[in-house]
Amino acid sequence: MLSAGPQRLLLLLLLSCVTLVLLFQVVDAKRDLTGACVTCQQITDNFNKGLERTVKQNFGGGNTAWEERKLSKYETSEIRLMEIVEGLCDSSSFECNRMVEEHEEHFETWWFKRKAKHPDLHKWFCIETIKVCCPKGTFGPHCNSCVGGSDRPCHGNGMCDGDGTRGGNGKCSCDHGYKGEFCLDCIDGYFNEVRNDTFSLCTECDTSCKTCTGATNQECDECKEGWEEDDQEACVDVNECANDSSPCEEDQYCLNTEGSYSCKACDSVCSGCTGAGPDKCQACASGYQDTEGTCTDIDECSQPEAVCIEEHRECINTKGSYTCICSSGYEEQDGECVQTPQPEKEEESESSETTTTPHGEL
Incomplete structure (x- = not known):
């Protein structure tokens, strides 16, 4: 015979199974x-x-x-x-x-x-x-009226579970902007433009408001993250890019947006920048120089001091750098430019002459 402990556990398991079924x-x-x-x-x-x-x-x-x-x-x-x-x-x-x-x-x-x-x-x-x-606006085995009445289920601001069927529980799934059992309340970011016991119109707050009582940025109860109150108690955008220390990496510049910011890559000619383009560089990258406020490529090949000093080499300028190649008629072998071998001229073979002996007359 099972003791009281195992019997109790078995009974609980049976009850759980019955409940699930x-x-x-x-x-x-x-x-x-x-x-x-x-x-x-x-x-x-x-x-x-x-x-x-x-x-x-x-x-x-x-x-x-x-x-x-x-x-x-x-x-x-x-x-x-x-x-x-x-x-x-x-x-x-x-x-x-x-x-x-x-x-x-x-x-x-x-x-x-x-x-x-x-x-x-x-x-x-x-x-x-x-x-x-069931008729529209009613649900369940007995076709009970949905919340808000069968004419305007969920007060016109949502869907009644089981609407028009013999199933469902009649609860409301509110449209975006609405919440609550009766879909008469507004979610954060919306306010009641019109509201009574049977009708509600939720209108979106200003972009800067987390909660509000009206449509302007001066009617915010609380500002969204990225906005702050000014002297007139209106929510205004925080310019994150105006701080002394930029929130972006060294090779990026900060671009302010409403309620936030984004980091954009500097031009490849820049070493640090304040905006887009070669004229917004804080300093020029290696291989570039400041020309009237704009970073331009340095033509290393035209510098007074030769950069390709090895024998039989010539300089080719590239963006931000240069490269040394073997001159025409030379090719690189083991790090040196050597003359390209010329193909040997084939000696013309002498054609053998065939001597024809004339037939003598008999």
């Missing part, structure tokens, strides 16, 4: 209820499309006038109904085909007896007859 069953039930309504909506939408598709058709026989007179008009005929019903579902949609098959008699009832009095098929079939859907 029940929870999954509830979730599956809600999903099934919502899915059934979606399927039913698709069926009735396809039925209406079928009506439009067949509106100008007829029996298609050889004597249409006789067929309509004897077999009733095609417009209200069972043949037209069957043509529409056959096109309600894709062959791969199990749930759709199952629902149509189970309730085929309801389509016949509506077609022949209820259509004139109840022209809205979705309302008659999905909501009132098989009861898998």
